[in-house]
Amino acid sequence: ITPRRSDSAISVRSLHSESNMSLRSTFSLHEEEEDTVSVSSLLFPIHMRCALTSEKCPVDNSKLTVVVNNIAVAEQIGELFIHCKYGCRPATSGKPGAFEVDPLGCPFTIKLITRKDHEVSCDYRPVRCPNNPNCPPLLTMNLEAHLKECEHIKCPHSKYGCTFIGNQDTYETHLEVCKFEGLKEFLQQTDDRFHEMQVTLAQKDQDISFLRSMLGKLSEKLDQLEKNLELKFDVLDENQSKLSEDLMEFRRDASMLNDELSHINARLNMGILGSYDPQQIFKCKGTFVGHQGPVWCLCVYSTGDLLFSGSSDKSIKVWDTCTTYKCQKTLEGHDGIVLALCIQGNKLYSGSADCTIIVWDIQTLQKVNTIRAHDNPVCTLVSSHNMLFSGSLKAIKVWDIVGTELKLKKELTGLNHWVRALVASQNHLYSGSYQTIKVRSSVYSIAVTNHHIVCGTYENLIHVWDIESKEQVRTLTGHVGTVYALAVISTPDQTKVFSASYDRSLRVWSMDNMICTQTLLRHQGSVTALAVSRGRLFSGAVDSTVKVWTC
Numbered sequence: 275i276t277p278r279r280s281d282s283a284i285s286v287r288s289l290h291s292e293s294n295m296s297l298r299s300t301f302s303l304h305e306e307e308e309d310t311v312s313v314s315s316l317l318f319p320i321h322m323r324c325a326l327t328s329e330k331c332p333v334d335n336s337k338l339t340v341v342v343n344n345i346a347v348a349e350q351i352g353e354l355f356i357h358c359k360y361g362c363r364p365a366t367s368g369k370p371g372a373f374e375v376d377p378l379g380c381p382f383t384i385k386l387i388t389r390k391d392h393e394v395s396c397d398y399r400p401v402r403c404p405n406n407p408n409c410p411p412l413l414t415m416n417l418e419a420h421l422k423e424c425e426h427i428k429c430p431h432s433k434y435g436c437t438f439i440g441n442q443d444t445y446e447t448h449l450e451v452c453k454f455e456g457l458k459e460f461l462q463q464t465d466d467r468f469h470e471m472q473v474t475l476a477q478k479d480q481d482i483s484f485l486r487s488m489l490g491k492l493s494e495k496l497d498q499l500e501k502n503l504e505l506k507f508d509v510l511d512e513n514q515s516k517l518s519e520d521l522m523e524f525r526r527d528a529s530m531l532n533d534e535l536s537h538i539n540a541r542l543n544m545g546i547l548g549s550y551d552p553q554q555i556f557k558c559k560g561t562f563v564g565h566q567g568p569v570w571c572l573c574v575y576s577t578g579d580l581l582f583s584g585s586s587d588k589s590i591k592v593w594d595t596c597t598t599y600k601c602q603k604t605l606e607g608h609d610g611i612v613l614a615l616c617i618q619g620n621k622l623y624s625g626s627a628d629c630t631i632i633v634w635d636i637q638t639l640q641k642v643n644t645i646r647a648h649d650n651p652v653c654t655l656v657s658s659h660n661m662l663f664s665g666s667l668k669a670i671k672v673w674d675i676v677g678t679e680l681k682l683k684k685e686l687t688g689l690n691h692w693v694r695a696l697v698a699s700q701n702h703l704y705s706g707s708y709q710t711i712k713v714r715s716s717v718y719s720i721a722v723t724n725h726h727i728v729c730g731t732y733e734n735l736i737h738v739w740d741i742e743s744k745e746q747v748r749t750l751t752g753h754v755g756t757v758y759a760l761a762v763i764s765t766p767d768q769t770k771v772f773s774a775s776y777d778r779s780l781r782v783w784s785m786d787n788m789i790c791t792q793t794l795l796r797h798q799g800s801v802t803a804l805a806v807s808r809g810r811l812f813s814g815a816v817d818s819t820v821k822v823w824t825c
Contacts, residue, residue, distance in 0.1 A: 352387035359389075360398040429454070434461055507795055511557070518555045518825075554770075554825040556782060556811065558796045562593050562820040564601050569814030572805035573615035573622070575636060581805065581812055582622060583820050584612030590624055592639060593820070595807070607632050607641045616655035616662065618675055623662060625652030631664060633678050642678040647671065658698035665693030670705055695720040695729070721760035723769050723785060730757025736773055738788065748788045753777055761804035761811065772811055774801035780813055780823075796821055 330337055361380035365372035380398035393399065401417055403409035406426035421427075427445045429438040431454035438448045449455055567586030574581050579596040590605040590612055610627030617623070621642075622634040631652060633643040648666035656663050662673040662680060670686040670693055686705075695706030699722040706717025706729055719730035726747070727739040736750035736757055755776025763770045769785040780794040780801055799816030806812070811823040 352385070354386050355383045356386050356389065358382050358384060358392060358396055358398070360393070360396050360400075431455065431458065431461070511796075514555055515557060518557065521555065556792060556794060556823045556825045558794070558821050559824050560599060560822045562591075562599075562601070562822070563818070564591055564604075565589070565818045565820075567611075567818060568799065568802065568816040569818060569820055570611060570613050570802050571615045572803040572812050572814050572820065573617055574805045574807040574812070575617060580636070581807075581820070582615050582617075583803075583814055584615050584624060584626075585818070586611045588612065588626075590615070590622075590634075595810070595812075595822070603639050605634060605639065605641070607644070610651065613651060613653055614655040614664075616657050618657035618660070618662065621675070621678070623655055623657070625655045625664060627651040629666075631655070631662075631680065633680070635678075643680075645680050647673075647680075653692055653694050654696045656696040656698045656703075658703075659701075663696055663698065663703060665696050665705065667692055668707075669693070670696070670703075691716065694718050697722050718756055718758050719760040719773075721762050721771060723762050723764065723771065725769075726785060728760055728762075728771055730760050730773055730775075732756050734775070734777075736760075736771075736783070750783060750788060750790070752781055752790050752793075753779070755800065758800065758802045759804040761806045763806050763809065763811070772804055772806070774804050774813055774815075776800040778815070780804075780811075794823060 357375060358380040361376055361382065362373045363376040363379065365374045380396055382392070382396075384392045397413065397415035399414045401412050401414050403412060403417075403420060403424060403426070405421070405424050405428060409420070409424065409426060412420055422442055425441050426439055427441060429436040429445075429448060429452055431452060432438070434454050436452060436454050438445075438452065440448065454461065562581075562583070565583065565585040565587055569583050569585050571584040572581065574595075579594065580602070581593040581595050583591050583593065585591070588606070588608050588610060590608075592602045592605065594600055594602050605624075608624065608626040608628055608630065610629075612624055612626050614625035615622065616625075617636070620636045622636050624632045624634065625647070626632070629646065629648050629651060631645045631647040632641055633645070634640065635642050647664050648669065648671065650667040652664050652666055654665040657675070660675050661683070662675055664671045664673065668687065668689045668691065670689070671682060672684040672686065673680040674683045689705070689707045691707045693705055693707050695704075695717055697704040697720045704720050704722060704727060706720045715735070716732040717729050718732060721728045722741065725741055727741055727744075728736060730736050734751070734753045734755055734757065736753070737746060738748040738750065739746050750773075753773065753775040755778075757773050757775050759774040761772045763772070770791075771783045771785055773781045773783065775781070778795065778797050778800060780797075781790050782792040782794070783789070784791050794813075797813065797815040797817055797819070799818075801813050801815045803814035804811065809824065812820055813823065814820045
C-alpha cells in the first residue's frame with residue numbers, strides 16, 4: 275500500500291527515540307527533500323531514508339528485510355505542528371544538524387501537512403530584487419518597499435536595446451521620452467510574429483521528423499521490393515533454364531527434320547537446307563567467392579584452365595576453371611588496388627593504383643619482378659608482338675618484354691585524360707580516353723571484332739565503327755550506367771559482343787543486326803570486368819564476386 279507522502283522530512287532522531295509514538299507536538303524541520311515514515315519487518319516506525327541506507331534497525335540492531343510504508347503514522351505526523359523553516363536558524367551550539375527558533379524569523383507554527391502552502395506565501399521567505407541580482411537579499415514583506423526605492427529599475431524595452439537604469443521617479447520620466455515607447459505596439463507585433471514563426475518552425479520540425487520516419491518506412495518497403503525483385507529474377511532464371519531446355523529439344527527436332535529434308539532434297543535433286551540454329555541463351559553456371567573488395571579486372575590463361583582476378587583488396591586470385599573450380603592461390607605484392615591484368619607467354623602482368631607493374635611466373639605463380647611504371651595508377655594493360663602497353667593519366671607507355679624485364683621503348687603522349695581502355699589487334703593499338711575517337715564522353719572500354727570497333731562510354735552508350743572505313747555505323751542504347759567493359763565471342767556463324775555496366779547488368783549484342791538479344795542480371799553491384807574463354811563468359815563486379823556464364 276502506498277501512503278500519502280508528507281511534504282517535509284521529519285527529524286530522524288525524534289522518530290527513532292520516540293518509537294512509542296509519544297511525540298512532541300512541535301518539531302524543527304530543516305530538510306528539503308520529502309521522506310515518508312515506514313515500518314520494517316520488525317514493526318518499528320522507521321524513517322524511510324534511514325531504512326533505505328541501513329542494513330540494520332536503528333532501534334534493536336536487527337537486520338532489516340521488508341520495508342512497508344506506515345500510513346497511520348504518516349497521517350498522524352502530518353497533523354503535528356512545526357515551526358516554519360524561515361523561523362529557524364542553525365543552533366548557536368554549533369552542533370551539526372541542530373536548529374533553534376529564530377526570534378527575528380517567521381513566528382508561525384503550522385501543521386506539517388500545510389508546510390508547502392505556507393512557505394510559498396510566507397512574508398519571511400528570502401527573495402531577490404527582480405531588477406538587479408546585485409541588490410541585497412530581501413524578505414518577501416520588504417520587497418514592495420524596496421522596489422519603490424530601487425535604483426536599478428530597467429526600462430521595459432531593455433530587451434530591444436534601451437540602456438536606461440534608474441529609480442521609480444526617473445523611470446516614469448524616462449518612459450515619456452523613451453524612443454522605444456512609441457514603437458511598443460510595433461515591437462509587440464514583431465514579438466508576436468516572431469513567436470508565431472517559432473511555433474511554425476517547431477511545427478515544421480515535427481513535420482520533418484514525421485517525413486523522416488515515413489522515409490525510413492519507405493526505405494524498408496523499397497528493400498522489400500528489391501528482395502521481391504530478386505525472387506522474381508530467380509524465377510525468371512528458372513524460366514530461362516526451362517526455355518533453354520525446350521530450345522535444345524527443339525534443336526534436336528530441327529536437326530532430325532533437317533536430315534529428313536536433306537534426304538528428300540537429294541532425291542529430288544534440290545539444294546540441301548542449312549542447319550537451324552536457334553538463338554543462344556546464356557545462363558549463370560556458378561560464382562567464384564573469395565575477394566574482400568570489388569573485382570576490377572579479369573584475365574584468362576591461354577589454356578583456358580586458369581582465371582586471374584584483381585581486386586580492391588590488393589590481391590590477385592587464381593581460379594581453376596577446369597576441374598575443382600576453386601581458388602588455387604592468392605597472389606599478394608601490390609600496395610594498392612589491382613586495376614589491370616594481362617598475359618604474354620607464360621608471364622602475368624598486373625597494374626595497380628600503387629603505380630607499379632608486377633611480373634608473375636604463371637607456372638610457379640611467383641612474383642619475379644616489380645617495375646615502377648608510371649607516376650599515376652596503372653589503369654590498363656595489353657600485350658602484342660612481345661610488347662606490353664600500359665595506360666595511365668594522359669600517357670601510354672610501350673615496353674619491350676625481355677625475359678622477366680620490361681624495357682621502356684616509347685611513351686605516347688597527347689592524351690587529355692585517363693587512358694582506361696587499350697586493345698591491340700592486327701598491328702593496331704586502340705586507346706580510349708576523354709572525348710577521343712570522336713566521342714563526346716569518356717571512353718571506358720573498347721573491343722575489336724573482325725568488322726567493327728566497339729567502345730563503351732560514361733554516357734551509357736556503346737558506339738560501333740566500321741573497322742575499314744572508320745565511320746560510325748551505329749549507337750547501341752539500353753544501359754542506364756557507364757559501360758565499364760566489353761568482350762567478344764566469335765564463331766563462324768555469328769559474332770556476339772558482351773557489355774558490362776554500372777547498372778549491375780550484362781547485355782548480349784548480336785553484331786549481325788546490332789540488337790540486344792539478352793540481358794543478364796545476377797550481380798549485386800556494378801559489373802566492372804569481362805573475360806571470355808572456350809565459349810564461356812566471366813564477369814567481375816563490385817559485389818566482390820566473379821560469375822561464370824555459358825549457353
